[in-house]
Amino acid sequence: NAGVTQTPKFQVLKTGQSMTLQCAQDMNHEYMSWYRQDPGMGLRLIHYSVGAGITDQGEVPNGYNVSRSTTEDFPLRLLSAAPSQTSVYFCASSYWTGAETQYFGPGTRLLVL
Amino acid sequence: AQSVTQLDSHVSVSEGTPVLLRCNYSSSYSPSLFWYVQHPNKGLQLLLKYTSAATLVKGINGFEAEFKKSETSFHLTKPSAHMSDAAEYFCVVSEENFGNEKLTFGTGTRLTIIP
Numbered sequence: 468n469a470g471v472t473q474t475p476k477f478q479v480l481k482t483g484q485s486m487t488l489q490c491a492q493d494m495n496h497e498y499m500s501w502y503r504q505d506p507g508m509g510l511r512l513i514h515y516s517v518g519a520g521i522t523d524q525g526e527v528p529n530g531y532n533v534s535r536s537t538t539e540d541f542p543l544r545l546l547s548a549a550p551s552q553t554s555v556y557f558c559a560s561s562y563w564t565g566a567e568t569q570y571f572g573p574g575t576r577l578l579v580l
Numbered sequence: 581a582q583s584v585t586q587l588d589s590h591v592s593v594s595e596g597t598p599v600l601l602r603c604n605y606s607s608s609y610s611p612s613l614f615w616y617v618q619h620p621n622k623g624l625q626l627l628l629k630y631t632s633a634a635t636l637v638k639g640i641n642g643f644e645a646e647f648k649k650s651e652t653s654f655h656l657t658k659p660s661a662h663m664s665d666a667a668e669y670f671c672v673v674s675e676e677n678f679g680n681e682k683l684t685f686g687t688g689t690r691l692t693i694i695p
Contacts, residue, residue, distance in 0.1 A: 471623070502685075507589070509670060509685035510624075557623060569683075571623035 469493050471572035473558050479578045480548040488543040488575050490558030496570070498561045499541040503527065503554040504574075510557065516541055548579045582607045584673050586686035594694045599643075599658040601689045603671035606652060612674040613654045615645055618688075619667045627669070630654065641665070666693045 474489045492499065500515035512525030516535040530552060532544040541560075545552060558572040587602040605611060615627040628639025635647040641664075645656045654671060671686040 507687050509584075509687045511685070512683065559624075569624075569626070571625070573621070573623045 471558055471560050471570050473556075473572035473575050475575060476573070477576045477578075479580065480545075481580055482549060484548050485544070485546050486548065488545075488556055488558075488577070490541045490543065490572060491539050492541075492558075492560040492570070493539065494560065494570065495538060496560035496562055497538070498563055499535065500525070500559050500569075501531070501533065501541070501543045502557045502559065503552075504557060505554050513543065513556075545577075548577075550579045553577060553579045582611065582673050582675050582682070582684050584671050584684050584686040586669075586671050586689050588689050589687065590690045590692070592692040592694055593661045595663055596660050599656070599661045599665065599691065601656040601669050601671075601691065603645075603654045603656065603686060604652055605654060605671070605673045607673055607675055609675055613645075613647060614672040614674065615639065615643070615654075615656050616670045616672060617667050618670065624670065627656070661691075661693050663693050663695065666691055 471492045497518045501513040502510040504510050511527045513531050514525055514533040516522045519535050519538050522533050522535055535541050556575045559569045561569045583606045585604045593599055613630040616624040617627045618624045627643055628637045630637045630647045638644045643658045645654055647654050668688045668690050670688050673684050675682055
């Protein structure tokens with residue numbers, strides 16, 4: 468199993484550009500989520516999904532869109548990047564929402580100029 | 581509402597000496613508590629978890645944590661630090677919220693090991 472994979476590992480964007488952060492898992496997990504990690508703030512939940520076709524907002528959803536067309540993939544879209552979205556983004560998956568079963572990807576480091 | 585406070589943003593210890601990373605929590609119900617570790621440029625890895633069984637929880641790599649309800653604490657300890665323990669550590673509290681578990685992460689403690 469590859470576990471949770473994320474691409475790209477690093478990305479630089481200009482303000483106003485759009486991009487999609489990819490996340491995939493091969494463990495047949497129903498629950499997937501996106502977090503952002505900022506210095507001194509821990510991880511904050513952006514969006515999550517409890518299964519294909521179902522998504523919901525987390526703590527900091529503004530400026531981000533998600534969709535879940537398959538069990539395996541959970542892309543995160545930035546429609547119009549802003550410098551405030553400079554962060555490290557982590558995707559996680561689990562069989563259900565319990566923290567004990569969360570598997571995290573290696574992260575995507577995003578810089579918005 | 582639940583919250584987590586990691587009392588130290590940075591801890592430095594010498595190799596072979598004890599490690600103590602402090603975590604206090606606030607929760608309306610009986611929480612589940614976790615410690616995660618993040619090595620440089622890596623994702624988070626579960627170190628240990630408390631889910632209302634034994635109050636002293638043993639994790640991987642010689643770490644353990646004790647749940648103290650009276651003190652609302654869940655401090656992480658290790659008797660003897662190793663160079664490979666250098667990483668960032670996150671305390672996490674989990675509460676069930678309308679059928680889903682809501683995770684709240686602490687701000688992290690960076691552990692430095694001095695040779």
